[in-house]
Amino acid sequence: MAQAVQNTYGVLKMIFDYFDQNFMAFMILLTLGAVMYVNKDIKIPASRLFMTGIFILLAVSLNDLMTEVTERLYESGREKPAIVLRTWADTICYTLRPCIIMIELFIVIPNKKYRLLCSLPAAVNGVIFGTALFGSGIAFRISDTNTFCSGPLHLSIYLTQILYVTLLLCFSIISFKKNNRRKSLMLVTIFIQAVLAAVREFYDLPPSMTNAVTALCMLNYYIYLFMIERQTIADSLIQKELDLTKSELTVLRNQIQPHFIYNVLTMIRSLTRTDTERAVTAINNFSKYLKTHIKAIQSEDMIPFEDELKNVSVYVELAQTDYPGKIELIYDLKENGFYIPALSLEPIIENAIQHGISRQGGRITVSTMSENGETVIRITDNGTAKKEMTQKVSERLGVGLDNTRKRLSKQCGGKMDVNVTDSGCTVTIRIPETRRG
Numbered sequence: 001m002a003q004a005v006q007n008t009y010g011v012l013k014m015i016f017d018y019f020d021q022n023f024m025a026f027m028i029l030l031t032l033g034a035v036m037y038v039n040k041d042i043k044i045p046a047s048r049l050f051m052t053g054i055f056i057l058l059a060v061s062l063n064d065l066m067t068e069v070t071e072r073l074y075e076s077g078r079e080k081p082a083i084v085l086r087t088w089a090d091t092i093c094y095t096l097r098p099c100i101i102m103i104e105l106f107i108v109i110p111n112k113k114y115r116l117l118c119s120l121p122a123a124v125n126g127v128i129f130g131t132a133l134f135g136s137g138i139a140f141r142i143s144d145t146n147t148f149c150s151g152p153l154h155l156s157i158y159l160t161q162i163l164y165v166t167l168l169l170c171f172s173i174i175s176f177k178k179n180n181r182r183k184s185l186m187l188v189t190i191f192i193q194a195v196l197a198a199v200r201e202f203y204d205l206p207p208s209m210t211n212a213v214t215a216l217c218m219l220n221y222y223i224y225l226f227m228i229e230r231q232t233i234a235d236s237l238i239q240k241e242l243d244l245t246k247s248e249l250t251v252l253r254n255q256i257q258p259h260f261i262y263n264v265l266t267m268i269r270s271l272t273r274t275d276t277e278r279a280v281t282a283i284n285n286f287s288k289y290l291k292t293h294i295k296a297i298q299s300e301d302m303i304p305f306e307d308e309l310k311n312v313s314v315y316v317e318l319a320q321t322d323y324p325g326k327i328e329l330i331y332d333l334k335e336n337g338f339y340i341p342a343l344s345l346e347p348i349i350e351n352a353i354q355h356g357i358s359r360q361g362g363r364i365t366v367s368t369m370s371e372n373g374e375t376v377i378r379i380t381d382n383g384t385a386k387k388e389m390t391q392k393v394s395e396r397l398g399v400g401l402d403n404t405r406k407r408l409s410k411q412c413g414g415k416m417d418v419n420v421t422d423s424g425c426t427v428t429i430r431i432p433e434t435r436r437g
Contacts, residue, residue: 018065024212032219053103061211063093074146083142094157095126101164108171125160128153158198165194176228186224190217285318302339312345319353332367341407348379348427356383377429
């Protein structure tokens with residue numbers, strides 16, 4: 001009975017020592033497993049390979065337990081079974097250990113042909129350590145006292161691991177070179193950790209904690225891939241948002257384009273019935289209008305404010321053909337070195353002429369200034385055709401003004417306000433100075 005209790009105590013102590021020696025490795029692997037589970041919805045490259053790596057590391061860690069088992073067998077007088085079992089355990093351990101880093105390398109080398117090539121160092125290392133099963137001591141041997149003795153080719157395990165870590169560092173940087181290079185610091189950290197662990201194990205410096213460092217390298221690499229994947233997702237969302245914004249802007253520009261052309265063609269058609277000479281002048285001005293505006297209409301970028309003023313001048317010249325009253329355009333520019341979306345002012349000027357000063361003629365003033373960190377553009381008219389329009393301000397704004405407001409918001413964070421009174425109308429555009437260029 002006492003012997004059975006003692007044996008049970010010995011087995012429990014052996015298991016406790018095993019968990020104690022690998023406590024940090026198990027805690028890190030537990031953390032890695034939890035992180036993988038939490039982020040299972042994010043498609044981290046080759047997550048199954050990480051699971052394979054975890055199982056291989058757990059298998060490698062069992063070598064510590066097998067060492068304890070063989071020592072107890074040896075002490076109980078079963079020397080030969082103890083030596084055979086330890087030879088097998090150490091062979092399996094040193095064969096599998098480089099495979100952990102090799103699997104991480106497979107994550108960034110999806111091509112099966114290159115994977116086969118990269119598996120050769122691990123295969124050669126396995127062959128070298130496998131010779132111990134046939135009594136060769138070129139890699140290692142277990143002495144008659146159940147002691148591990150290194151052979152001349154024992155270095156292959158360390159050289160293979162360092163080679164794999166170096167390849168992992170290089171291929172990872174190449175594969176993810178489009179991402180933030182600062183993230184590569186984690187790869188350098190993994191390289192340093194692996195090399196230091198290999199050096200400590202080679203010189204048998206306690207505590208080497210090789211399994212714990214290997215688990216830490218796996219966790220670090222998973223975090224690295226997670227950051228890369230999150231950055232990729234963020235970049236993809238930003239690009240989709242930009243594409244959507246460009247599509248919306250294209251729709252807005254396409255809405256403005258027929259709006260202008262329809263009005264002008266209607267005017268020219270009317271003139272051909274009443275005044276052919278003015279109709280010819282209008283056609284010439286329209287040709288000039290198209291030449292000036294077609295590039296602005298198609299542009300996705302903002303244009304200099306001076307170019308937009310030229311667009312306005314061409315439009316007013318064209319509009320003057322159909323309006324008997326004089327249209328006076330006044331500039332009061334205290335700021336002009338900035339950019340705005342193409343055709344931002346022209347729809348405002350058009351509405352001022354058609355719905356403001358109308359056919360009686362009038363004055364339109366364009367002024368710019370800097371105010372509270374914003375570039376302010378004001379277009380004011382002194383039109384009298386306002387009373388009937390104040391009841392339906394939304395109709396007065398029209399398609400052109402509505403689109404202008406949307407494009408200002410999307411392209412430069414600008415805002416547009418309209419204030420209609422009995423004495424005229426003022427349209428105010430505000431563009432943040434940080435977004436105006």
